[in-house]
Amino acid sequence: MIVNTDANDIMDDLLVKCMLGEATEAERRQVDIWVKDKKENARYYEHFRLIWTQSRELAAHSKVNEEDAWVRFKARTSRETPVIELKTNTWNAWIRIAASVLVLAGVAWLVYFSTLKNSSTELVVLKSGMVALIDTLPDGSVVTLNRRSSISYPEGFGHEDTRKITLTGEAFFDVQPDKSKPFVISVNDVTVTVVGTSFNVKSNTKQTEVIVETGLVQVAKNDQKIKVSPKERVTVQEGDKALVKEKSTDEFYKYYRTKTFVCDDMPLSELVEKLNEIYGARIVIGNKKLEKLRINTTFEQKSLSTDLHVIGQTFDIEVTYPGDSIVLK
Template sequence: MNTNPNHSMDDLLVKCILDEALPAERDEVDKWRAQHPENEKYYNHFKLIWQQSRELASASDVNEEEAWERFKKRTAENERPVIELNSNRPNYLFRIAAAIVVMAGVGWAVYFSMFRNRPEELVTVKAGAEALVDTLPDGSVVTLNRRSSISYPEGFAHGASRPVTLRGEAFFDVQPDKSKPFVITVNDVTVTVVGTSFNIKSNESSTEVIVETGLVEVEKSTEMVKLHPQEKVIVHKEKNKLEKELSGDELYKYYRTGKLVCNDIPLSEVISKLNEVYNTRIIIENKKLADQKFNTTLELKSLSADLHVIRETFSCTIHQNGDTLILK
């Protein structure tokens, strides 16, 4: 931050609030506020203090200079550092500090300490009709599937963990930090990691967790399982029992890769995933056809193109009945 050597940024902020700043000084403050969100917060807090101090100072008969001296003495007794004000600093700065002493009883430093310790604001990120990639404050990267969302405290600055709430489906690539585990809450399930990559999919009836790298702990009520790479657990809403199994396929990656990679996958599972991708209703009338294994990569360019590949592969027919497509 570059400021005029004859005054501090606090001086400029007060001058701007009082509408006494020169155009160049106001430009300097505007640039400083735009540099970082914390600067804008500091400005807003500074302005709030000034406004409240004016109201209190106008209603008080306390000698402001004496109040300021008492404030400095008190902070010295408590071994808090006191920043001495320059003798040529405008008198209204003393008035601000004195009014704050009257208002809060502990002064400027304690006031801002309270703001720093306040609960962090929640940030919510939502995906619309397309998947969305977002980088979190700790450097972790999350890919949200369509119509999914996450919420997390801005900055992850406070607390012993990095808490995130998920709705829908997302893939997380978490930055390692053993001192602050990454904790995801989804439905009534808690997923805890340190540094790893994994997929979580939730709906009204169940939550599925699939691990690609690292180690993941999944908890519900008093039950907990640890998942290693290529393992998954499906947690049903009405059950507390957690049973892990091999993930078996890569169909869950479709919203990140734009492809449906099918390696010896039953056609029934492929069709189920196509229904999810295209928000359609496709059913297989023939159970024998449903059990057939599929070994092709679908490009997910269009439903008609993918169904054409399936029809040619299995020599089946596709009929439409209203909004339903029937494979025979």
């Protein structure tokens, strides 16, 4: 169910006026009362303000055609979240600029009021776009979503016996401790249960991976359960009942939070695999003798070409670009 009422439209108008500094004293009081009235109103306001701030920063450097981008923005968001249509031309022009920059720059659209009905329970859905997104959940836990990932949770999250979340993609969770309300993540056919800890969960169509940084995590599939401690990793293959636990020997999984790739005696073959995943590239090692070469360095997350230049200089190897592939030889 998509929430899109006239009342919300009116409040969006008032929020825009406040952001522009054009609201009257009475209008500012009305917004203050609305924000303090409900927790979801306060969260909506913070998400609105974050989008506004990011779009202003990006708009200063953008030369895009905002009218064309606005059309694309409406087409894209009409399937996911209500589009803010403002009646006043001045405000509407600014929102169009902001939205156009958000779309082209790949900043996440925070889908707070895109709610879904599931057995009469409303779900809050939070999605990231082409950049990672950090958000604070109602219980105070902090989640960092990697690109093209999403979570959903009941609107009353934190008020029931368990704190249930469904994840698609990859996210890092820093969970607020609460022994009376376990934090439970459903991802693929795997369940991750914690009380208060920090850990990374990554899923795709082939497998689910859990890496623990602090505390203790329980990973379960069907009737199997396993405890995971700091610096340990559990991998669950799709269609396989086995829960495979091993030491987590690298910190590469942190790249979308730290913006760095830490290579600690990492084989070149593994580094190439990671870069292909991160950048969506097709890097191939043309000489198998190079696969076992090991690298110790930290890459700043700038660009793939910069990383390839460092690899070429480090190992004195050639980087070529035949077709849509990249070959190291």
